Amino acid sequence: MIRKASYSLLLLILYWSAAALCVNSFMDRWSLRERAEGYFGFETLLAGHAARPWAYRVLVPKTVNGLAQLIESHVDLHDSSYLLNDSGVRAAYFQGDPKRWTASFSLRYHLTLALMGLALLACLCLLRALPRYFGIGDGTLRDFAPLAFAILLPLAYLRGGYLYDFPELALIAACFLAAVTRPWLLLILVPLAVVNKETAILLPVILAPLLLAPGPVRTRRRELAILGAAGTLGLVAFFVIHQAAAGNPGGSVEHHFAENVAFWLRPRTYVDFSMMLASGMPVPKLHTLVVVAPAAVLLVCGFRVADERLRLCLWVTAALNLPLLLLFGDRDELRNLSLLFIPVYLLVLQGVRSLRREAERL
Numbered sequence: 001m002i003r004k005a006s007y008s009l010l011l012l013i014l015y016w017s018a019a020a021l022c023v024n025s026f027m028d029r030w031s032l033r034e035r036a037e038g039y040f041g042f043e044t045l046l047a048g049h050a051a052r053p054w055a056y057r058v059l060v061p062k063t064v065n066g067l068a069q070l071i072e073s074h075v076d077l078h079d080s081s082y083l084l085n086d087s088g089v090r091a092a093y094f095q096g097d098p099k100r101w102t103a104s105f106s107l108r109y110h111l112t113l114a115l116m117g118l119a120l121l122a123c124l125c126l127l128r129a130l131p132r133y134f135g136i137g138d139g140t141l142r143d144f145a146p147l148a149f150a151i152l153l154p155l156a157y158l159r160g161g162y163l164y165d166f167p168e169l170a171l172i173a174a175c176f177l178a179a180v181t182r183p184w185l186l187l188i189l190v191p192l193a194v195v196n197k198e199t200a201i202l203l204p205v206i207l208a209p210l211l212l213a214p215g216p217v218r219t220r221r222r223e224l225a226i227l228g229a230a231g232t233l234g235l236v237a238f239f240v241i242h243q244a245a246a247g248n249p250g251g252s253v254e255h256h257f258a259e260n261v262a263f264w265l266r267p268r269t270y271v272d273f274s275m276m277l278a279s280g281m282p283v284p285k286l287h288t289l290v291v292v293a294p295a296a297v298l299l300v301c302g303f304r305v306a307d308e309r310l311r312l313c314l315w316v317t318a319a320l321n322l323p324l325l326l327l328f329g330d331r332d333e334l335r336n337l338s339l340l341f342i343p344v345y346l347l348v349l350q351g352v353r354s355l356r357r358e359a360e361r362l
Contacts, residue, residue, distance in 0.1 A: 011128075011143055018150035019120040023166070025154035025277055026149070027093045030161035032112060034096030043100065045163070046108060048132050049251030056241045057164045059196035064111045068104070077103045083110060099103030112163050119166040124150055126173035127345060133180040134310055138356070145349055154276050155286045159333035168197045168338055175203050176342050179210040180317075183223055186230040191237040199339065201238050202320050203356040204231035206339060209312035253328050263331040288334055295348065 032042035040054035045061045077083060084090070090101055094109065123145040129330040131142045157165065178185035186207070193200030204227045211223040241331045242252070263269055270289045273282035303311055314359040321339045329336040 004153045012125075013148060015124040015128075015150075016117075017146050018119055019117050021123060022120060022153050023117050025159055026116075026161050026165075027113070029154075029157065029276060031093045031095045032109065032163055033093065033161075037096065040162070042096070042109070042112070042163070043105070049082075049249065052245055052248050053164070053198065053250065053252055053254070055245035055250070056198050057162070058241060058244075059192060060112065060115060060164050060167055061071060062106050064289050068108045069258040071107065072104065077107055079103070080106075083107055088285065089113060100333060103344075115294065116163060116166045118177055119170040120150070120153075123166065123173050123228055125169040126170065126177055127342075130177055130180075130342070131174065131346060131349050133177075134346050134350070135307065136346070136353055138353055139334075141349060141353060145345075145352075151277075152286065155274060155283070156284065156337075157349075158274055158276055159330045159337060164196050165335055165338075166194070167202070170205070171196055172338060173342055175200075175207060176210070183187045183211055186226060187233060189233040190230040194234045194237040195241060198241070199324065201231075201234050202339060204228075204234065206237065206313060206317045206320065209316060235247050242288040254330075255328065256330050257327050260326050260329065260331055264326075265320040270333070286330060286334055298348045298351030298355070299344065301354045302347035302349070305354045306350045310343065310346060314340075316348060317343050 006043070034041050034043070037044050038049075039052045041206055044050045045054065045057075046065055048058070048061070071077070080103055083103055084101065087110065089110060090106065093113075094101060127146040127149060128142055131145075136142060171189060175186060175189045175193060186204070190200065190203055193203060208227055211227055212220055221257070269287065270292075272285050272288055274285050275282050277283055286292075303314070317340050321337055325336045
Protein backbone atom coordinates (compact mmCIF):
# COMPACT_ATOMS: atom_id res chain seq x y z
CA MET A 1 0.00 0.00 0.00
CA ILE A 2 2.82 2.43 0.90
CA ARG A 3 4.65 1.63 -2.34
CA LYS A 4 1.50 2.16 -4.37
CA ALA A 5 0.78 5.47 -2.62
CA SER A 6 4.39 6.61 -3.17
CA TYR A 7 4.20 5.74 -6.86
CA SER A 8 0.87 7.54 -7.24
CA LEU A 9 2.24 10.63 -5.48
CA LEU A 10 5.34 10.67 -7.69
CA LEU A 11 3.14 10.32 -10.78
CA LEU A 12 0.94 13.18 -9.58
CA ILE A 13 4.03 15.37 -9.11
CA LEU A 14 5.16 14.51 -12.65
CA TYR A 15 1.72 15.36 -14.02
CA TRP A 16 1.64 18.67 -12.17
CA SER A 17 5.14 19.51 -13.42
CA ALA A 18 4.13 18.67 -17.00
CA ALA A 19 0.96 20.76 -16.65
CA ALA A 20 2.99 23.67 -15.26
CA LEU A 21 5.44 23.53 -18.18
CA CYS A 22 2.59 23.37 -20.68
CA VAL A 23 0.76 26.32 -19.11
CA ASN A 24 4.02 28.26 -19.02
CA SER A 25 4.56 27.74 -22.77
CA PHE A 26 0.96 28.77 -23.36
CA MET A 27 1.23 31.90 -21.21
CA ASP A 28 4.58 32.91 -22.69
CA ARG A 29 2.89 32.99 -26.07
CA TRP A 30 -0.58 34.32 -25.29
CA SER A 31 -0.77 35.44 -21.65
CA LEU A 32 -4.48 36.04 -20.95
CA ARG A 33 -4.89 38.13 -24.11
CA GLU A 34 -4.60 41.50 -22.34
CA ARG A 35 -3.63 43.09 -25.65
CA ALA A 36 -7.12 42.34 -26.95
CA GLU A 37 -9.04 44.24 -24.27
CA GLY A 38 -12.33 45.51 -25.62
CA TYR A 39 -12.65 42.43 -27.81
CA PHE A 40 -11.75 39.16 -26.03
CA GLY A 41 -9.13 40.26 -23.53
CA PHE A 42 -9.01 39.10 -19.92
CA GLU A 43 -10.79 42.05 -18.28
CA THR A 44 -13.30 42.20 -21.12
CA LEU A 45 -14.20 38.54 -20.61
CA LEU A 46 -14.52 38.96 -16.84
CA ALA A 47 -16.78 41.98 -17.30
CA GLY A 48 -19.03 40.09 -19.73
CA HIS A 49 -18.42 42.60 -22.53
CA ALA A 50 -16.47 40.37 -24.93
CA ALA A 51 -17.34 40.16 -28.59
CA ARG A 52 -19.18 37.10 -29.77
CA PRO A 53 -18.41 34.18 -29.98
CA TRP A 54 -16.02 34.70 -27.02
CA ALA A 55 -18.88 36.18 -25.02
CA TYR A 56 -20.53 32.75 -24.94
CA ARG A 57 -17.63 31.16 -23.06
CA VAL A 58 -18.49 32.22 -19.54
CA LEU A 59 -17.70 29.27 -17.26
CA VAL A 60 -14.16 30.37 -16.33
CA PRO A 61 -14.96 34.13 -16.05
CA LYS A 62 -18.00 33.44 -13.84
CA THR A 63 -16.04 30.99 -11.68
CA VAL A 64 -13.10 33.37 -11.28
CA ASN A 65 -15.35 36.32 -10.40
CA GLY A 66 -17.29 34.23 -7.89
CA LEU A 67 -14.14 32.93 -6.18
CA ALA A 68 -12.56 36.38 -6.15
CA GLN A 69 -15.62 37.97 -4.56
CA LEU A 70 -15.73 35.23 -1.94
CA ILE A 71 -12.04 35.72 -1.07
CA GLU A 72 -12.31 39.51 -1.04
CA SER A 73 -15.25 39.35 1.36
CA HIS A 74 -13.12 37.49 3.92
CA VAL A 75 -9.55 38.70 3.31
CA ASP A 76 -8.07 42.17 2.88
CA LEU A 77 -5.76 41.87 -0.14
CA HIS A 78 -5.20 45.58 -0.69
CA ASP A 79 -1.49 45.43 0.16
CA SER A 80 -0.77 41.82 -0.79
CA SER A 81 2.86 41.88 -1.96
CA TYR A 82 2.57 38.28 -3.17
CA LEU A 83 -0.24 39.01 -5.59
CA LEU A 84 1.16 42.33 -6.71
CA ASN A 85 4.81 41.36 -7.26
CA ASP A 86 6.34 38.47 -5.33
CA SER A 87 4.64 35.62 -7.21
CA GLY A 88 6.44 36.62 -10.42
CA VAL A 89 3.24 36.27 -12.44
CA ARG A 90 3.12 39.94 -13.36
CA ALA A 91 6.71 40.01 -14.63
CA ALA A 92 6.42 36.69 -16.45
CA TYR A 93 3.05 36.92 -18.17
CA PHE A 94 1.10 40.16 -17.84
CA GLN A 95 1.10 42.15 -21.09
CA GLY A 96 -1.43 44.87 -20.33
CA ASP A 97 -1.35 48.39 -18.94
CA PRO A 98 0.68 48.33 -15.66
CA LYS A 99 -1.94 50.61 -14.07
CA ARG A 100 -4.46 47.77 -14.35
CA TRP A 101 -2.39 45.53 -12.05
CA THR A 102 -4.31 46.26 -8.86
CA ALA A 103 -4.80 43.82 -5.98
CA SER A 104 -8.31 42.93 -7.19
CA PHE A 105 -7.17 42.41 -10.78
CA SER A 106 -4.09 40.40 -9.79
CA LEU A 107 -6.22 38.12 -7.60
CA ARG A 108 -8.41 37.28 -10.58
CA TYR A 109 -5.34 36.82 -12.77
CA HIS A 110 -3.80 34.36 -10.28
CA LEU A 111 -7.08 32.49 -9.85
CA THR A 112 -7.43 32.09 -13.62
CA LEU A 113 -3.89 30.81 -13.91
CA ALA A 114 -4.51 28.33 -11.09
CA LEU A 115 -7.74 27.11 -12.70
CA MET A 116 -5.97 26.57 -16.01
CA GLY A 117 -3.21 24.54 -14.34
CA LEU A 118 -5.64 22.47 -12.26
CA ALA A 119 -7.82 21.83 -15.29
CA LEU A 120 -4.84 20.52 -17.25
CA LEU A 121 -3.76 18.39 -14.29
CA ALA A 122 -7.28 16.94 -14.13
CA CYS A 123 -7.15 16.26 -17.87
CA LEU A 124 -3.87 14.34 -17.52
CA CYS A 125 -5.28 12.27 -14.65
CA LEU A 126 -8.36 11.48 -16.73
CA LEU A 127 -6.15 10.48 -19.66
CA ARG A 128 -4.44 8.03 -17.34
CA ALA A 129 -7.78 6.56 -16.24
CA LEU A 130 -9.46 6.28 -19.65
CA PRO A 131 -7.36 3.66 -21.52
CA ARG A 132 -8.21 0.77 -19.19
CA TYR A 133 -11.86 1.04 -20.27
CA PHE A 134 -10.81 0.48 -23.87
CA GLY A 135 -8.72 -2.62 -23.36
CA ILE A 136 -5.33 -0.97 -22.88
CA GLY A 137 -3.97 -2.91 -19.94
CA ASP A 138 -0.34 -1.78 -20.07
CA GLY A 139 0.04 0.19 -16.84
CA THR A 140 3.34 1.82 -17.81
CA LEU A 141 1.90 3.07 -21.09
CA ARG A 142 -1.19 4.43 -19.35
CA ASP A 143 0.92 6.15 -16.70
CA PHE A 144 3.39 7.95 -18.93
CA ALA A 145 1.42 8.66 -22.11
CA PRO A 146 -0.26 11.72 -20.50
CA LEU A 147 3.20 13.26 -20.07
CA ALA A 148 3.79 13.00 -23.82
CA PHE A 149 0.36 14.56 -24.38
CA ALA A 150 1.28 17.52 -22.14
CA ILE A 151 4.65 18.01 -23.85
CA LEU A 152 3.08 18.21 -27.31
CA LEU A 153 -0.10 20.06 -26.32
CA PRO A 154 1.32 23.63 -26.58
CA LEU A 155 1.84 23.00 -30.30
CA ALA A 156 -1.94 22.98 -30.66
CA TYR A 157 -2.01 26.65 -29.63
CA LEU A 158 0.16 28.22 -32.29
CA ARG A 159 -2.67 30.30 -33.75
CA GLY A 160 -4.55 31.26 -30.60
CA GLY A 161 -5.08 30.41 -26.97
CA TYR A 162 -7.69 31.37 -24.41
CA LEU A 163 -8.35 30.92 -20.72
CA TYR A 164 -11.08 28.33 -21.39
CA ASP A 165 -8.92 25.97 -23.48
CA PHE A 166 -7.56 23.75 -20.68
CA PRO A 167 -10.92 23.52 -18.86
CA GLU A 168 -12.40 22.47 -22.21
CA LEU A 169 -9.99 19.53 -22.45
CA ALA A 170 -10.69 18.49 -18.86
CA LEU A 171 -14.45 18.58 -19.41
CA ILE A 172 -14.23 16.61 -22.67
CA ALA A 173 -12.04 13.96 -21.01
CA ALA A 174 -14.46 13.82 -18.07
CA CYS A 175 -17.37 13.30 -20.46
CA PHE A 176 -15.55 10.40 -22.14
CA LEU A 177 -14.84 8.77 -18.80
CA ALA A 178 -18.41 9.31 -17.62
CA ALA A 179 -19.72 7.74 -20.83
CA VAL A 180 -17.97 4.44 -20.05
CA THR A 181 -18.41 4.46 -16.26
CA ARG A 182 -21.28 6.60 -14.93
CA PRO A 183 -23.30 8.01 -17.85
CA TRP A 184 -25.64 9.96 -15.55
CA LEU A 185 -22.76 12.37 -14.86
CA LEU A 186 -23.21 13.63 -18.43
CA LEU A 187 -26.33 15.42 -17.21
CA ILE A 188 -23.98 17.71 -15.28
CA LEU A 189 -20.86 17.65 -17.43
CA VAL A 190 -22.38 18.39 -20.84
CA PRO A 191 -24.10 21.67 -19.80
CA LEU A 192 -20.92 22.76 -18.00
CA ALA A 193 -18.86 22.00 -21.10
CA VAL A 194 -21.30 23.97 -23.28
CA VAL A 195 -21.11 26.98 -20.96
CA ASN A 196 -17.32 26.77 -21.19
CA LYS A 197 -17.32 26.49 -25.01
CA GLU A 198 -20.37 26.07 -27.17
CA THR A 199 -18.95 23.39 -29.50
CA ALA A 200 -19.45 20.94 -26.62
CA ILE A 201 -23.08 20.80 -27.76
CA LEU A 202 -21.80 18.04 -30.09
CA LEU A 203 -20.63 15.80 -27.24
CA PRO A 204 -23.82 13.72 -26.91
CA VAL A 205 -23.54 12.78 -30.60
CA ILE A 206 -19.82 12.02 -30.28
CA LEU A 207 -20.32 9.90 -27.18
CA ALA A 208 -23.30 7.99 -28.56
CA PRO A 209 -21.16 5.12 -29.98
CA LEU A 210 -19.68 4.56 -26.51
CA LEU A 211 -23.03 4.41 -24.74
CA LEU A 212 -25.17 2.67 -27.34
CA ALA A 213 -22.99 -0.40 -27.86
CA PRO A 214 -24.80 -3.74 -28.27
CA GLY A 215 -26.23 -4.92 -24.96
CA PRO A 216 -29.48 -5.50 -23.07
CA VAL A 217 -32.39 -3.53 -24.51
CA ARG A 218 -33.26 -2.07 -21.12
CA THR A 219 -29.72 -0.76 -20.64
CA ARG A 220 -29.63 0.78 -24.10
CA ARG A 221 -32.96 2.52 -23.51
CA ARG A 222 -31.67 3.97 -20.25
CA GLU A 223 -28.46 5.21 -21.86
CA LEU A 224 -30.36 6.64 -24.82
CA ALA A 225 -32.56 8.51 -22.35
CA ILE A 226 -29.47 9.86 -20.58
CA LEU A 227 -27.97 10.99 -23.89
CA GLY A 228 -31.21 12.68 -24.87
CA ALA A 229 -31.49 14.42 -21.51
CA ALA A 230 -27.84 15.52 -21.58
CA GLY A 231 -28.28 16.84 -25.11
CA THR A 232 -31.42 18.72 -24.08
CA LEU A 233 -29.70 20.30 -21.09
CA GLY A 234 -26.79 21.21 -23.34
CA LEU A 235 -29.17 22.90 -25.77
CA VAL A 236 -30.82 24.83 -22.94
CA ALA A 237 -27.39 26.04 -21.77
CA PHE A 238 -26.50 26.89 -25.38
CA PHE A 239 -29.57 29.06 -25.89
CA VAL A 240 -29.29 30.70 -22.46
CA ILE A 241 -25.71 31.89 -23.05
CA HIS A 242 -26.55 32.98 -26.59
CA GLN A 243 -29.51 34.98 -25.34
CA ALA A 244 -27.46 36.56 -22.54
CA ALA A 245 -24.80 37.72 -25.03
CA ALA A 246 -27.21 38.76 -27.79
CA GLY A 247 -26.36 42.43 -27.30
CA ASN A 248 -22.60 41.97 -27.50
CA PRO A 249 -20.77 42.96 -30.70
CA GLY A 250 -19.60 40.37 -33.21
CA GLY A 251 -21.21 37.25 -34.63
CA SER A 252 -21.75 33.64 -33.62
CA VAL A 253 -18.78 32.40 -35.68
CA GLU A 254 -15.85 33.72 -37.72
CA HIS A 255 -15.47 32.39 -41.26
CA HIS A 256 -12.00 31.47 -42.56
CA PHE A 257 -12.77 28.97 -45.32
CA ALA A 258 -10.87 30.71 -48.14
CA GLU A 259 -7.72 31.30 -46.06
CA ASN A 260 -7.84 27.73 -44.77
CA VAL A 261 -8.09 26.17 -48.22
CA ALA A 262 -5.11 28.23 -49.40
CA PHE A 263 -3.15 27.31 -46.25
CA TRP A 264 -3.75 23.55 -46.44
CA LEU A 265 -2.97 23.44 -50.18
CA ARG A 266 0.41 25.12 -49.66
CA PRO A 267 3.29 22.58 -49.60
CA ARG A 268 5.27 24.56 -47.04
CA THR A 269 2.48 23.95 -44.51
CA TYR A 270 3.65 20.35 -44.12
CA VAL A 271 7.33 21.08 -43.45
CA ASP A 272 7.03 24.01 -41.05
CA PHE A 273 8.55 24.42 -37.58
CA SER A 274 7.71 26.42 -34.46
CA MET A 275 9.57 27.71 -31.41
CA MET A 276 6.48 27.51 -29.20
CA LEU A 277 8.18 25.23 -26.66
CA ALA A 278 11.43 27.17 -26.31
CA SER A 279 12.98 30.14 -28.09
CA GLY A 280 15.84 29.12 -30.38
CA MET A 281 14.78 25.45 -30.35
CA PRO A 282 12.47 24.80 -33.33
CA VAL A 283 10.24 21.73 -33.25
CA PRO A 284 8.01 20.40 -36.04
CA LYS A 285 4.43 21.62 -35.99
CA LEU A 286 1.82 18.96 -35.31
CA HIS A 287 0.49 19.01 -38.87
CA THR A 288 3.90 18.52 -40.53
CA LEU A 289 4.75 15.26 -42.25
CA VAL A 290 7.44 14.37 -39.72
CA VAL A 291 4.74 14.27 -37.03
CA VAL A 292 1.71 13.17 -39.04
CA ALA A 293 3.41 10.18 -40.73
CA PRO A 294 4.39 8.22 -37.57
CA ALA A 295 1.19 9.32 -35.81
CA ALA A 296 -0.87 8.01 -38.75
CA VAL A 297 0.94 4.65 -38.59
CA LEU A 298 0.13 4.33 -34.88
CA LEU A 299 -3.44 5.49 -35.47
CA VAL A 300 -4.01 2.88 -38.20
CA CYS A 301 -2.46 0.14 -36.06
CA GLY A 302 -4.65 1.13 -33.16
CA PHE A 303 -7.74 1.39 -35.35
CA ARG A 304 -7.29 -2.21 -36.49
CA VAL A 305 -7.35 -3.65 -32.98
CA ALA A 306 -9.67 -1.17 -31.24
CA ASP A 307 -13.22 -2.13 -30.38
CA GLU A 308 -16.06 -1.02 -32.60
CA ARG A 309 -17.22 1.66 -30.15
CA LEU A 310 -13.97 3.60 -30.33
CA ARG A 311 -13.63 3.27 -34.10
CA LEU A 312 -17.14 4.58 -34.66
CA CYS A 313 -16.51 7.37 -32.16
CA LEU A 314 -13.47 8.46 -34.18
CA TRP A 315 -15.44 8.53 -37.45
CA VAL A 316 -18.29 10.52 -35.91
CA THR A 317 -15.96 13.00 -34.22
CA ALA A 318 -13.86 13.51 -37.35
CA ALA A 319 -16.98 14.05 -39.46
CA LEU A 320 -18.12 16.78 -37.08
CA ASN A 321 -14.83 18.38 -36.02
CA LEU A 322 -12.77 18.56 -39.22
CA PRO A 323 -15.35 20.66 -41.13
CA LEU A 324 -15.47 23.05 -38.15
CA LEU A 325 -11.71 23.57 -38.41
CA LEU A 326 -11.89 24.13 -42.16
CA LEU A 327 -14.80 26.54 -41.98
CA PHE A 328 -14.19 28.47 -38.79
CA GLY A 329 -10.63 27.75 -37.60
CA ASP A 330 -7.73 30.03 -38.43
CA ARG A 331 -5.37 27.91 -40.58
CA ASP A 332 -3.38 25.66 -38.22
CA GLU A 333 -5.51 26.55 -35.20
CA LEU A 334 -5.43 22.92 -34.11
CA ARG A 335 -6.90 23.78 -30.71
CA ASN A 336 -10.20 23.70 -32.60
CA LEU A 337 -9.77 19.95 -33.05
CA SER A 338 -10.13 19.49 -29.28
CA LEU A 339 -13.10 17.14 -29.72
CA LEU A 340 -10.79 14.78 -31.62
CA PHE A 341 -7.97 14.79 -29.09
CA ILE A 342 -9.35 12.00 -26.86
CA PRO A 343 -10.31 9.47 -29.59
CA VAL A 344 -6.99 10.02 -31.37
CA TYR A 345 -5.08 9.72 -28.08
CA LEU A 346 -6.76 6.40 -27.24
CA LEU A 347 -6.22 4.96 -30.72
CA VAL A 348 -2.56 6.01 -30.78
CA LEU A 349 -2.10 4.22 -27.44
CA GLN A 350 -3.82 1.19 -28.95
CA GLY A 351 -1.34 1.39 -31.82
CA VAL A 352 1.68 1.60 -29.51
CA ARG A 353 0.40 -1.38 -27.56
CA SER A 354 -0.23 -3.37 -30.74
CA LEU A 355 3.25 -2.67 -32.15
CA ARG A 356 4.87 -3.53 -28.83
CA ARG A 357 3.09 -6.89 -28.76
CA GLU A 358 4.19 -7.63 -32.32
CA ALA A 359 7.80 -6.77 -31.40
CA GLU A 360 7.67 -9.08 -28.37
CA ARG A 361 6.52 -11.99 -30.53
CA LEU A 362 9.47 -11.62 -32.91
